[in-house]
Amino acid sequence: xxxxxxxxxxxxxxxxxxxxxxxxxxxxxxxxxxxxxxxxxxxxxxxxxxxxxxxxxxxxxxxxxxxxxxxxxxxxxxxxxxxxxxxxxxxxxxxxxxxxxxxxxxxxxxxxxxxxxxxxxxxxxxxxxxxxxxxxxxxxxxxxxxxxxxxxxxxxxxxxxxxxxxxxxxxxxxxxxxxxxxxxxxxxxxxxxxxxxxxxxxxxxxxxxxxxxxxxx
Amino acid sequence: xxxxxxxxxxxxxxxxxxxxxxxxxxxxxxxxxxxxxxxxxxxxxxxxxxxxxxxxxxxxxxxxxxxxxxxxxxxxxxxxxxxxxxxxxxxxxxxxxxxxxxxxxxxxxxxxxxxxxxxxxxxxxxxxxxxxxxxxxxxxxxxxxxxxxxxxxxxxxxxxxxxxxxxxxxxxxxxxxxxxxxxxxxxxxxxxxxxxxxxxxxxxxxxxxxxxxxxx
Numbered sequence: 001x002x003x004x005x006x007x008x009x010x011x012x013x014x015x016x017x018x019x020x021x022x023x024x025x026x027x028x029x030x031x032x033x034x035x036x037x038x039x040x041x042x043x044x045x046x047x048x049x050x051x052x053x054x055x056x057x058x059x060x061x062x063x064x065x066x067x068x069x070x071x072x073x074x075x076x077x078x079x080x081x082x083x084x085x086x087x088x089x090x091x092x093x094x095x096x097x098x099x100x101x102x103x104x105x106x107x108x109x110x111x112x113x114x115x116x117x118x119x120x121x122x123x124x125x126x127x128x129x130x131x132x133x134x135x136x137x138x139x140x141x142x143x144x145x146x147x148x149x150x151x152x153x154x155x156x157x158x159x160x161x162x163x164x165x166x167x168x169x170x171x172x173x174x175x176x177x178x179x180x181x182x183x184x185x186x187x188x189x190x191x192x193x194x195x196x197x198x199x200x201x202x203x204x205x206x207x208x209x210x211x212x213x214x215x216x217x
Numbered sequence: 218x219x220x221x222x223x224x225x226x227x228x229x230x231x232x233x234x235x236x237x238x239x240x241x242x243x244x245x246x247x248x249x250x251x252x253x254x255x256x257x258x259x260x261x262x263x264x265x266x267x268x269x270x271x272x273x274x275x276x277x278x279x280x281x282x283x284x285x286x287x288x289x290x291x292x293x294x295x296x297x298x299x300x301x302x303x304x305x306x307x308x309x310x311x312x313x314x315x316x317x318x319x320x321x322x323x324x325x326x327x328x329x330x331x332x333x334x335x336x337x338x339x340x341x342x343x344x345x346x347x348x349x350x351x352x353x354x355x356x357x358x359x360x361x362x363x364x365x366x367x368x369x370x371x372x373x374x375x376x377x378x379x380x381x382x383x384x385x386x387x388x389x390x391x392x393x394x395x396x397x398x399x400x401x402x403x404x405x406x407x408x409x410x411x412x413x414x415x416x417x418x419x420x421x422x423x424x425x426x427x428x429x430x431x432x433x
Contacts, residue, residue, distance in 0.1 A: 062255030062429050066283045097260055149251050179254060179394055205258060205392035
C-alpha cells in the first residue's frame, strides 16, 4: 500500500516538474520574431506605376535565422496612394538558388487573395496621410507554412490594372534591404503552377518595394 | 486500493506521454538551420581552377545564434565532369585577425582530397549542371563550434595541372547579400600552420563555391 503511495507521489512530482519545464519552453515561441532580416529603413523612390504589374520578392532559405515557427506573417509597406487593388497574392516555394516552382501557397488578407486595401482608412493606416515619414504597414493573414532553410521562397503580388494602382507606392528603394530582394514585371505572375518556372529577375538584388518584414506572427 | 492503482497508472501514462512530447520537441530542434546567411539568389559561373585555392571567409560577426557542435559546408559547382580536390581545411583566427589559431581538416567521404564525380546523378541529381542547375555538394560535418569571437576561412585547393579542374566551374554569386566573403589565390594555401597568416588578399566579394554553412 505504502509503495503505491510512494510511486504515485513520485510520478506526480515528476509530472509537475516536467510540466513546469515544458511550460517555460513554450514562452519564447509565442514572442514575435523575425524569420529573416527585413528592410531597415523606408524610402519611396523608384516606384513604377503599379497598375498591371507584379512584384516578386525573394525570401532566401539561406537567410533564415533559425526561429522555429509553423506560420509565416508577411508585412507590406505603403508610402503613398489611397487604395491598393490587389489581383492576387501567392507564396512560391523553389529549390535554393533555383526558379522551378515546387509548391504554391495562397496568401490572403481578410481571407481573400484579392483584397482592396484602403490606405486612407485610419483603421488600416492609423497615421494619415500615408507617406515616407508615415508609412502604412499592413500585416497579411498568417500563412500556415514553415519556411525551410533548404528552399527559397518568392512572394508574388499582382496589382490590378486600374487607376488606384497608378498612384500607390511601396517602401523601396531602401538602403538597408536586409536579406530581401525583389523585382517588378508586367502582367500577372501569380499564376505560375507547380513545375513552372518563375520569370527571370532582371533587376538583380534590388530591395523590394512592398514586402517589408517577415515574422512568425 | 483500486483508486490508487488507477491514479498511479494515469499519472504514469501522462508522464510517459509528456516525456515523448519533450523528446520529439528536442528532435525537432536538431533540424537543418543556417549558421550564417548563405548565398542568395541566382548564381553565375567561374571556370578553370586547376592550381588555385579558393578561400571563403565565414565571419564570426555574421553568425546566427544557433547552438551547434558541428558545421556543415555546402559547395556549388556549375560546370565540369569531375572536381579533383587536393586538400580542404578550415582555419580559425581571432576576429579581424589574419593569424591562424587553429586548423581543422574538412572532408568529404572521410577524406580531405576527394574527387567529386559531377557527372553522377547520385552526386548531382539534375544533369547537366549549369548556372541554372548548380550542383550543391554537402561536405562531411566538421566537428567545430563556430564562435562569434573568431573568424573562419574555408580553403579548398584544386590539384595543379589537372584537366578536370581546368574545365571546372564554380558558383559565382550574383547578389551581394550574404554574410560570406571570398577570394582566391594561386597555389596551395590549404597547408598553412597555426601561427601562420591568411594570405593578404581582399575578401571584398562573395565567395566562389561555398554556398551555405549549416548545422547539418
